[in-house]
Amino acid sequence: MNSHKMSNRQIKTHKNDECIESRRRVLRQLGGLSAFGVLPGLSSLLTTQTAHAAGSYKALVCVFLFGGNDANNMVVPTDASGYNTYFHSRGGVIGTASNGALALPNAGSSGGVLALSGTSFGLNPNMPELQALWQSGNVAMLFNVGNLVQPFASPAAFLANTDRTKVPVNLYSHLDQQQQMQNTSASAAITGWAGRIADSINVPSGGMPVGVSVDGNVSLLTGTTSSPIVVPQKGTLTYNGFTSAAASQARLAALKTMFSAGSDALLVGDTGGIQSQALNTTNVLQTILSSAASVSGNFPKYSTSYLSQQLAQTALLIQAAANGAISAPAQQIFFVALNGFDTHNNELAVQGPLLADLSSSLNGFYSALVQIGQASNVVTFTLSDFARTLKPASGGGSDHAWGSHHLIMGSTANVRTGTYGTFPDLTLGGTSDVSTEGRWMPTTSIDQYGATLATWLGASASAINSAFPNLAHFSTRNLGFLA
Numbered sequence: 001m002n003s004h005k006m007s008n009r010q011i012k013t014h015k016n017d018e019c020i021e022s023r024r025r026v027l028r029q030l031g032g033l034s035a036f037g038v039l040p041g042l043s044s045l046l047t048t049q050t051a052h053a054a055g056s057y058k059a060l061v062c063v064f065l066f067g068g069n070d071a072n073n074m075v076v077p078t079d080a081s082g083y084n085t086y087f088h089s090r091g092g093v094i095g096t097a098s099n100g101a102l103a104l105p106n107a108g109s110s111g112g113v114l115a116l117s118g119t120s121f122g123l124n125p126n127m128p129e130l131q132a133l134w135q136s137g138n139v140a141m142l143f144n145v146g147n148l149v150q151p152f153a154s155p156a157a158f159l160a161n162t163d164r165t166k167v168p169v170n171l172y173s174h175l176d177q178q179q180q181m182q183n184t185s186a187s188a189a190i191t192g193w194a195g196r197i198a199d200s201i202n203v204p205s206g207g208m209p210v211g212v213s214v215d216g217n218v219s220l221l222t223g224t225t226s227s228p229i230v231v232p233q234k235g236t237l238t239y240n241g242f243t244s245a246a247a248s249q250a251r252l253a254a255l256k257t258m259f260s261a262g263s264d265a266l267l268v269g270d271t272g273g274i275q276s277q278a279l280n281t282t283n284v285l286q287t288i289l290s291s292a293a294s295v296s297g298n299f300p301k302y303s304t305s306y307l308s309q310q311l312a313q314t315a316l317l318i319q320a321a322a323n324g325a326i327s328a329p330a331q332q333i334f335f336v337a338l339n340g341f342d343t344h345n346n347e348l349a350v351q352g353p354l355l356a357d358l359s360s361s362l363n364g365f366y367s368a369l370v371q372i373g374q375a376s377n378v379v380t381f382t383l384s385d386f387a388r389t390l391k392p393a394s395g396g397g398s399d400h401a402w403g404s405h406h407l408i409m410g411s412t413a414n415v416r417t418g419t420y421g422t423f424p425d426l427t428l429g430g431t432s433d434v435s436t437e438g439r440w441m442p443t444t445s446i447d448q449y450g451a452t453l454a455t456w457l458g459a460s461a462s463a464i465n466s467a468f469p470n471l472a473h474f475s476t477r478n479l480g481f482l483a
Contacts, residue, residue: 075405117135389435
C-alpha cells in the first residue's frame, strides 16, 4: 500500500473522533485538580513578589483548534481568478445545508467573505472582529503550515518517497497530528517544542513555571526538565474534597495547621512541605483568579464561551506575572483551546459559530491585554491538527487534510501585519495537492513557525535547534512575521 494514502487508522470514524474528544474532556477535568491533587509544577510556585522591569516580560499564547480547522473557509482568495478556482473546487455553487457545497460568497456579496486591506484575501464572514484587528495592524496570516520532517519539491516527489523517516507519522490521523503539531515530527518525541524551549529559560528556585495550560494536560508545554502548571478555565482553584459546610471547613483548617511550619506531625516530615506550599499556591492563585470580573467585560461571550473563559484567566495570570503579583520567569507560554472542528458533516453550520467564537474571544483577549498594559508583550497564535479537504465530502462536510493557515495576533510593536508563507494552488489535483481532493502539501513547517515564535520570545539559537530538530532541513529559520 502507498504509505501516503489514507487508511482506516488515518481517517478516524465519528465514533473514534468522539473517543478522542472524551479523552480530552477527561484531561480538561484533571486541570481542576489543585492543592491536594497537585499537578506537576503547581506546588513549586514562587511566592515572593518581584515585578519584572518594564518591557522585559514576554508571553506566547497558543490557541489550539482541535479537530482540524477547515482553513480553506477561514481564509479565502478574493481576486477574480483565485476566488473562481476556490468556488469551483468547493462545489461550484454557494454552499447551503441542502446542496452540500462549501463555497462562501465572495467579498462584496451578501454574507460574503470579509476583505482584508492590502491583500487579495478575506476572512470567513463570521470573523468581523479579526478583520478589524487586521485593519488596525494587529494580525498576520501564515499560509500552508503543517507537520514536515523535510521539504519536498512537489507533491509528486512526496508521493514517490518511500522512506518513512522523511515524512510525519500517520498523516491525517487526529491524535498523531495533534501531537506532532505540539512536539514536531521528532522521532518518538514525548516532550513538546514549547516545553523544550522552557527547559532553556531560567526559573528562580521555587518559581512559577514557564508553561501554563488552561485546557488541562497538554504535551506542547512539557519539557525534559520543566513541567507546566494547569489552572481551571473559569473561577478559582479549590481544595478537592472540601465543601463550604462548617464541619468541612474545620477539617480544612486543621489540615492547614498540621502542614504549617513548626508542626511535628510525622506526615509533615515526608509531605508537609509540599502540601503546605501547594496550599500557599492555591491561596495566591485564588486571589488572582477571583478578579476575573476585572477583565471579563472585554469578552461578550464570557459566560458561555469556553475559549473566552480560558483567555480571561490567561490575561489575569499574565497581568500578575508581569506586574509581580506572583513571581514568574520573564518568558512564559500559555495554552488554551477551542474544540469541535472535526466537520465531517454540516460544516457551514458547525464551523461558522466556532470561527465567530474564535474571532470574538481573540478580540476580547487583545482588549484585555490593552487594559492591563501588556499588549506589546504578548503574541497569540493558532495551531490545529491539520486543514480539511477543499473538495466537499458527502453530507456537506470535509475530510482530513494536511497544510493549513494560521493567525498570529499582537500589537503593532510585535506583529508585522501581512501574509506570510505560500498560498496553495486551489486546483483539485493541482500543483499543491497530494491527492485529487485538495490536501495541500505544506510549504512551511511547524518547526519554522515555532522557531519564529521562540526567537521573538528570546530563546537562544542553541535552544531553538534543540527544540526543533527538523529545522536544519529548512533554509528559512525566521519567517519574519514578528518584530
